[in-house]
Amino acid sequence: SAVISQKPSRDICQRGTSLTIQCQVDSQVTMMFWYRQQPGQSLTLIATANQGSEATYESGFVIDKFPISRPNLTFSTLTVSNMSPEDSSIYLCSVIGQGKETQYFGPGTRLLVL
């Protein structure tokens, strides 16, 4: 199984600022995703992080608000820009395992925006 780490694990931020979340995987993976889980809710896909090209965003999410980088097959970053209290959420990195029969999640980054 893939081991995924995320930094930071949690943060408290001021309105209007930006936070960059890092995701590191212990092996090369083709597919990496960023999800959001708002308090008491299930997971919502933000975007697919594509290596070497722009991320593919889901409806309701835009690059200006959630810029994503994926410089190689083991690392990705998600930036939450110009934050508001509505962005308070858990942000999770996810990867598909070899053979596509598994999909793993990182430990998540708990963000609180004041």
Place this chain on the structure above:
Amino acid sequence: GQNIDQPTEMTATEGAIVQINCTYQTSGFNGLFWYQQHAGEAPTFLSYNVLDGLEEKGRFSSFLSRSKGYSYLLLKELQMKDSASYLCAARNTDKLIFGTGTRLQVFP
């Protein structure tokens, strides 16, 4: 459109069996996942079904009927530590679409 439905909450007794149902509608269906999520933690992978039938893995089993758009997760010999949310997710091509999750409470 895409839709995943599962019950919001369930309760059960330690040692019992519980079945959590999930119905789904999605284009490009490419498999059904179940995850367990304890409060404050990330989801943990439990099972994956892409063909019809039952997959058994210890105390947990998962069933899929593609023609009916239906899956269930069966938990046997329930333990207190099984109290958690159980998330059903349908894969659309390479993307997972999640249901709202079923919060299971196991009582002694």
